Amino acid sequence: MRADVLVVGGGLGGVAAALAAARAGRSVVLTEEYDWLGGQLTSQAVPPDEHSWVERFGVTASYRALRNGIRDYYRRYYPLTERSRAWTDLNPGAGWVSRLCHEPRVAVAVLDQMLAPYRGSGRLTVLQPYRPVAAETDGDRVVGVVVEHRDGGGRIEITAPYVLDATETGELLPLTGTEYVTGFESRAETGEPSAPDVAQPMNMQAISVCFAIDHVDGDHTIDRPAEYDFWRTYQPAFWGDRLLSWRSPNPRTLEIVERSFTPNPDDDPLTVDADQRVNPGDGNLWTFRRIAARRNFVDGAYPSDITLVNWPMIDYFEGPVIDVPDAAEHLARARGLSKSVLYWLQTEAPRPDGGTGFPGLRLRGDITGSADGLAQAPYIRESRRIRAEYTVVEQDLSLAVRGDRGAVRYPDAVGVGMYRIDLHPSTGGDNYIDVGSCPFEIPLGALIPRRMENLLPAGKNIGTTHITNGSYRLHPVEWNVGEVAGLLADFCLARGTSPRAVRNSPGLLADFQRRITAAGVEIRWPEIAGY
Structure with a gap:
C-alpha cells in the first residue's frame, strides 16, 4: 500500500493526525493493533484527564468537537433525565476526575463519526488490528513500514513520504533506528531538580x-x-x-x-464540580472515575x-x-x-x-x-521518547522554578496544555513525583527528531523527559501533538520542504503557525489576570 501519510497507531494522537492530514486532502493509512480507535480514551478505558479551563479554552477545535460530540451522542441516544439533558456541560458519569467522564464505547462511536467521511471517500484507509513489525530506511529517511495482523492474518508493507509514530510506546523508533531515550534522564543531562544523579533508562512509570x-x-x-x-x-x-x-x-x-x-451513593450528578484545583475528588473511589451516574438517566435505565x-x-x-x-x-x-x-x-x-x-x-x-x-x-503512561531538536525539561514549566513568570514561551509553539507533573510509582522503586506546573506550550522542536527527516512523533513519544512526560502525556495534549504532526506532514508536502526547515526558517515557521491557528490549534494561552 502507498499513501501520502502513514500513521502507525490509532490512539488519540494517531486519530488526530489522520484526521488533520485527510482534511487537508492527503491520502492516509492509519493502523491500530486493538479493536477500538482512541487509545487511552477507549481501548485503555481512561476518562479524559484535562485542565480546569477545558470548557472555555486551552484545547484544539477538533478536540473540542470530540468532546461536544460525546455529549451530543448521549443527548441523542441515551435516556437522560430532562435536567441532565439540559445540562450544558453534561458529565455523563459525574466523576470527579474529569468534567467529561463517559463510557469508552461512546468515544469510539464519535471518533468513527469524525473519520467516516474520509473513509467513505477512500482518502483514509484504516487497518485493524495491525501492529508494526519491521521498517526499511534509506539513510535518514523511512522508506516503508511492515505491519502484521494481530491475529495471524498476514503482513502488509506500506510506503509514504511521511511516517508518523503514534504508537503507545514509540514502536517505530527502534524499528527505524531513530535515536530515543527511556526512563529517567540524569540531572547532569537535563538540569532538572527532580531528576536522579545517574540516568535510569529502565526506571519507568507503572x-x-x-x-x-x-x-x-x-x-x-x-x-x-x-x-x-x-x-x-x-x-x-x-x-x-x-x-x-x-x-x-x-x-x-x-x-x-x-x-x-x-x-x-445517592448523590446529585449536577452538583459534582470536577475541578482538580478545588478537590482532587479521590476521597470516595467509587465516584472518582465514575463513567455512568445512574441519576443522570431516567429511573430504571441503569440499575x-x-x-x-x-x-x-x-x-x-x-x-x-x-x-x-x-x-x-x-x-x-x-x-x-x-x-x-x-x-x-x-x-x-x-x-x-x-x-x-x-x-x-x-x-x-x-x-x-x-x-x-x-x-x-x-x-x-510513558513511551520511548525521541532525541529531539528541543527537549522540554522540568524547569520550563515547574511552578516552583517559574513562579509568576509562567512557563517558557517558545517561539515555535504549536499548541498548549496544562497538567501537574504527575508521575506514578515506577519500576525503579520510586514513589509518586508530583510537581505543580504552569500552563505550558508545546514547542515544534519537541516533534522533530535530531536526525530522521520524515519520521514524526504523534503521541507521548515527543521530546520530553521522564519528568515532563508527566504533564505532556494526557489526552488533550496527545491529541494536539498528533493533529500538529498531521498538519506538518501536509505543510511539508505542499511546500516541498522538511519539518526541520519549517522550525528553523522564520518565514516558514510563521506560515505554519498561521496554518495551524486557522485550523483551530491554540498556540498561546490567553492573558487573563485574577482567574
Missing part, C-alpha cells in the same frame, strides 16, 4: 490495566486469580501498607491516606452507576514493558494484578459497616469490549 464495574444484587465474585496470594500480601517498601488496601500515599504529599468506597477502576492499587511497577525480553510476562502480570484487585474488592475489602467484601460488584467487560472483562489495552 502501567495499569483498568476495568469497569457496577454494583447490583447477587454474588458476582470471579474465580480466585492464580496470583492472588502474592498480591494480597504485597507491600512495596515505599507504600506504607499493602497494595490491596484502602490506604496509599497521597500523590502530592506522600502522606499515607485512607480512601473510602461506597457504591451507588447501578458504573465506575472505572484506575486506582493506586492497580499500578503495576514490578518491571518495565519497554525494551526488555520479559515484557509479555509483565503485561500478563499487570492483568493478573487487576483481576486480583477485583477479587479482593469482592471478597476481602473492608466495608463501612464493618464487614468485608462487596460480592455485588460485577465486572463489566461489555463496557470495555474485551473477552476477559478488563480493558483491551494496558494504560501505558
Whole structure:
C-alpha cells in the first residue's frame, strides 16, 4: 500500500493526525493493533484527564468537537433525565476526575463519526488490528513500514513520504533506528531538580490495566486469580501498607491516606464540580472515575452507576514493558494484578459497616469490549521518547522554578496544555513525583527528531523527559501533538520542504503557525489576570 501519510497507531494522537492530514486532502493509512480507535480514551478505558479551563479554552477545535460530540451522542441516544439533558456541560458519569467522564464505547462511536467521511471517500484507509513489525530506511529517511495482523492474518508493507509514530510506546523508533531515550534522564543531562544523579533508562512509570464495574444484587465474585496470594500480601517498601488496601500515599504529599468506597451513593450528578484545583475528588473511589451516574438517566435505565477502576492499587511497577525480553510476562502480570484487585474488592475489602467484601460488584467487560472483562489495552503512561531538536525539561514549566513568570514561551509553539507533573510509582522503586506546573506550550522542536527527516512523533513519544512526560502525556495534549504532526506532514508536502526547515526558517515557521491557528490549534494561552 502507498499513501501520502502513514500513521502507525490509532490512539488519540494517531486519530488526530489522520484526521488533520485527510482534511487537508492527503491520502492516509492509519493502523491500530486493538479493536477500538482512541487509545487511552477507549481501548485503555481512561476518562479524559484535562485542565480546569477545558470548557472555555486551552484545547484544539477538533478536540473540542470530540468532546461536544460525546455529549451530543448521549443527548441523542441515551435516556437522560430532562435536567441532565439540559445540562450544558453534561458529565455523563459525574466523576470527579474529569468534567467529561463517559463510557469508552461512546468515544469510539464519535471518533468513527469524525473519520467516516474520509473513509467513505477512500482518502483514509484504516487497518485493524495491525501492529508494526519491521521498517526499511534509506539513510535518514523511512522508506516503508511492515505491519502484521494481530491475529495471524498476514503482513502488509506500506510506503509514504511521511511516517508518523503514534504508537503507545514509540514502536517505530527502534524499528527505524531513530535515536530515543527511556526512563529517567540524569540531572547532569537535563538540569532538572527532580531528576536522579545517574540516568535510569529502565526506571519507568507503572502501567495499569483498568476495568469497569457496577454494583447490583447477587454474588458476582470471579474465580480466585492464580496470583492472588502474592498480591494480597504485597507491600512495596515505599507504600506504607499493602497494595490491596484502602490506604496509599497521597500523590502530592506522600502522606499515607485512607480512601473510602461506597457504591451507588445517592448523590446529585449536577452538583459534582470536577475541578482538580478545588478537590482532587479521590476521597470516595467509587465516584472518582465514575463513567455512568445512574441519576443522570431516567429511573430504571441503569440499575447501578458504573465506575472505572484506575486506582493506586492497580499500578503495576514490578518491571518495565519497554525494551526488555520479559515484557509479555509483565503485561500478563499487570492483568493478573487487576483481576486480583477485583477479587479482593469482592471478597476481602473492608466495608463501612464493618464487614468485608462487596460480592455485588460485577465486572463489566461489555463496557470495555474485551473477552476477559478488563480493558483491551494496558494504560501505558510513558513511551520511548525521541532525541529531539528541543527537549522540554522540568524547569520550563515547574511552578516552583517559574513562579509568576509562567512557563517558557517558545517561539515555535504549536499548541498548549496544562497538567501537574504527575508521575506514578515506577519500576525503579520510586514513589509518586508530583510537581505543580504552569500552563505550558508545546514547542515544534519537541516533534522533530535530531536526525530522521520524515519520521514524526504523534503521541507521548515527543521530546520530553521522564519528568515532563508527566504533564505532556494526557489526552488533550496527545491529541494536539498528533493533529500538529498531521498538519506538518501536509505543510511539508505542499511546500516541498522538511519539518526541520519549517522550525528553523522564520518565514516558514510563521506560515505554519498561521496554518495551524486557522485550523483551530491554540498556540498561546490567553492573558487573563485574577482567574
